[in-house]
Amino acid sequence: MTPSELGDIIRITRCYAGFSQNELAIRARISTMMVRSIEIGRRAPSLEVLNRIGLSLGCYVKISLTPKIIDIERLKEIVE
Numbered sequence: 001m002t003p004s005e006l007g008d009i010i011r012i013t014r015c016y017a018g019f020s021q022n023e024l025a026i027r028a029r030i031s032t033m034m035v036r037s038i039e040i041g042r043r044a045p046s047l048e049v050l051n052r053i054g055l056s057l058g059c060y061v062k063i064s065l066t067p068k069i070i071d072i073e074r075l076k077e078i079v080e
Contacts, residue, residue: 004041006050011039013057027056 014024014035021039025032030049037043038053045053047063054061 002041003038003044006044007039007041010035010053010057013059014039017057019057024053024056028052 014021019027021035022032025035028035028049029052034043034045034049038045047061051061
């Protein structure tokens, strides 16, 4: 996910929750400028900030690392 895509999700969720950027900033304990920068994709939030934003919006933050290409033979070697 790109910073721009994440920003879109945060902006849409914030609007759905009925919060202004300033209200989200206060709830998440970050600056309004940071909310604005995250929403337009200029900045990617740290995991700590992302978690505070999620909690402020009543959302869970789930992070997943998934290989793009799975090399079954290589995985078998690792497991053995």
